[in-house]
Amino acid sequence: MSFMFKPLAYDDLSAINKPLLSSFVRSAIVVGNENVAEKIIGSLGQFQKPVVLVDGYVGSNFVNFVEQLQKQISGKSSKGFDMKDVYLSEEKINELTKSNLPLNYDDDPVLLFGSLFDGKLEDFIDYEKLKTMVRAIMDFDGVSIVYGHGATLEPLLEIAAKVVYIDISPKSSAIRAREGKFKNIGDNETRPFNALMRRNYFVDFEIVIHQRKKLIDKNFIDFYIDGNWDDEYKLLPFGALKELLGTLVKYPFRSKPVYLEGIWGGEYIRKVRNIPMDISKNIAWIFEFIPMETSIVVDVNSYKFELPFATFMTFEGKSILGEKAYESFGGYFPIRFNYDDTYHSDGNMSIQVHPKGEFTRKHYNEKGSQDEAYYVIATGHNAKTYVGFRNDANVDEFIELAEKSQSDGSDVNYKKYINGEASIPGKQFMLPAGTIHASGQNQFILELGSLTIGSYTYKIYDYNRKDKDGKPRPIHMKNAKKVLEYNRNADWVRKNIMIEPILTKECEDFKEYIVGDTNLMYYQTSRVELNTRGIYSSNNNDQFTVITLVDGEEIEVYSKSNPDFKFTQKYLEIVVIPANITDYVIVNKGYQPAVVHKTYLKPNFENYIL
Structure with a gap:
């Protein structure tokens, strides 16, 4: 980012x-x-x-x-x-x-x-x-x-x-x-x-x-x-x-979010967090936990002491990530988390693609591939996520029309070419680099990303929108064509990056499902559905876990070995459970069921680092 x-x-x-x-x-x-x-x-x-x-x-x-x-x-x-x-x-x-x-x-x-x-x-x-x-x-x-x-x-x-x-x-x-x-x-x-x-x-x-x-x-x-x-x-x-x-670092912790405007920005986060209208009427991105962009605030004797998260990583990176991940990712936190808000907005995010590791290393001296993932949290009417091409799409024709639009401002019937999937809360889309995609209007998305220091989004089509200064928004077609995977159509998407939830654990208190997994990315995601007052426990396996309360009111997460090391987490807050918390417990403290989204590295993640 x-x-x-x-x-x-x-x-x-x-x-x-x-x-x-x-x-x-x-x-x-x-x-x-x-x-x-x-x-x-x-x-x-x-x-x-x-x-x-x-x-x-x-x-x-x-x-x-x-x-x-x-x-x-x-x-x-x-x-x-x-x-x-x-x-x-x-x-x-x-x-x-x-x-x-x-x-x-x-x-x-x-x-x-x-x-x-x-x-x-x-x-x-x-x-x-x-x-x-x-x-x-x-x-x-x-x-x-x-x-x-x-x-x-x-x-x-x-x-x-x-x-x-x-x-x-x-x-x-x-x-x-x-x-x-x-x-x-x-x-x-x-x-x-x-x-x-x-x-x-x-x-x-x-x-x-x-x-x-x-x-x-x-x-x-x-x-x-x-x-x-x-x-x-x-x-x-x-x-x-x-x-x-x-x-x-002995506690679960949260970073301080940052808010950004955007032409397609929505209303969801502003209402949930009571952000004043005079701050912005269209918040598009919420950098809830972008490791190189956010900070940590600690209560020290009732004073708010703030430092960059990257500084925290310099001090305690091995304890946060686990030694294996720390060495593999060069001391960088390898996953980023932000929200994309198009809820009650006037349009979609741009149709775009991101580069693979070979390309980013060669051209940007970067660490690896810019992979992403979307998890749908909330939707309004007719919300869709656009991912991959339609099975019947003439991809070369779409590229030609998008290039023509770039030069003469003509509109493109993008729905004829881009696969649109109905957005349902709880659905996870994994978006490995090279996959064409866009978050559609009227939804609130948890976006995950792999490790790149900068942001490399190649816009292919942006509906001929202008920025707030009245200038056409930039298109990056030349680079997009170099990295775009033309063969990733709807069938490929449904087989490889949009899996049906896999039930892995079930008991009186909760159900846990794997919701995001592909052999093209080094992390995966799960969904834990907690019953009212339900209790869930798990092990970090010498790595870290990041949890997001995507439905419900309030949970408490703590170290099972040291219950005093705890964090009370509210709706949409993102919390890191560092690797040195060996085992952890999540308790639903609200008066209704809750849903927790989990992100973690695959056990053999080093085989997937691109």
Whole structure:
């Protein structure tokens, strides 16, 4: 997924994790700009000429933070050293990243795609300038504060008294980008939003995340800052943060959702969660748990401490995924979860296709295939899911008509060519890469996806719609034709990716069915139908499970071995049961039956990684 689609500035405060924390962690949090700055500066007492390094995630407000620190310095002079002064020139960095951001308007009309940069922050540094900066720091008789991306590179770490890391959520970063509050690394001017975010996705985020992981793995950070709100910083010493996350990973947990508008957006989630109309009238996507895009909020002494989920993964990835999955997926959470809302909307999602692993690795330097899955949660009248071609379809004719539509705006009778399946709550469609598909109007879908850092959706036909600026929405026919599986028709769909539920367990309290399984994807799904007050138990088998309450009111999920490690889950909330919870229990706490959707890796998942 991609924040190229611009997240709504709506803060959903329902997703708060409340693990039982030690008094050490609870007493360690420092809140408020003055208090945070005082804590950091107060730790420098024994140093004659202290050097403070302030690094952080893309979009962090370094200047504001340094100003807060300098206000707390007394009895000594202070000086700020900006990492911008030691970067290579903008021209050299652009040349270095040129192949990652190709200007290929044929394949990519509005320049959404790119190739992941596989270098490091060090590649952006002029080391002669850095040596000059280090000499100036050593010569300065006072408190030196080095700030910006790369402030924690090796020559600076060697002279540091304290290291501070400012982390913000991907959502905060995207909103600040939209507001023009920061530049890409090494740039002299702020790029337009789409260009800035494209560079972020394929370059800046990659190198900054790599540096953050290095600092965490080597315990180089002294003070970790929740910098999501410039007027209220929150601080945890590194040891307290480490203990907090080591405690949280013993519990089922939930990430904080992000909401996005879209031309086909619907009404379902807005009504369920009482989102005000002035926030948006057409919420299309809900990033309920997109691992690289969402954050984790933890109650620490009644304060909401927020950090990117990716940071949590850096600390506790093996405990979350299980060692086998952690190694196989390179430390990334391998499945993403979002909702697609077309309920009471005016149209379908675009007819589209996604690329396979061989294609994404070659063209985008990605991890694997972009497979997806749709699980139908709620529908209105005449709802359909479009998947595969009709058995009688002339596929070449459809492609020709779609190409003609792209050039002259003519309408295509897509229903003559695309297989439409009646959408019924509880139906699961597995959508391996190469399969043509679209979620039809008037339904609310749980969408699953495989591991790709970016989003690669090739639109084939979009009903000649225009975006909110009145411009035609982009079509990606050239790439679509390269990855589209022409032979996946209705018969193939019903045989391979739309199975009838398979009953696997049944007792007085529940029934469990496998609802999604195909040999073309590395995860599968089940549905647990709980009777009123029903109890269900299962084993994680040294992996993780993700559960979604898709019908009903409230459930409680907890570790069978440690019942105090629990989470109370409401309708449509998505909860991760980490691998280190060996066995877990789900209890229906509502006054009516409940249905839980389960997603998990196949036992031999490594054989399916594409």
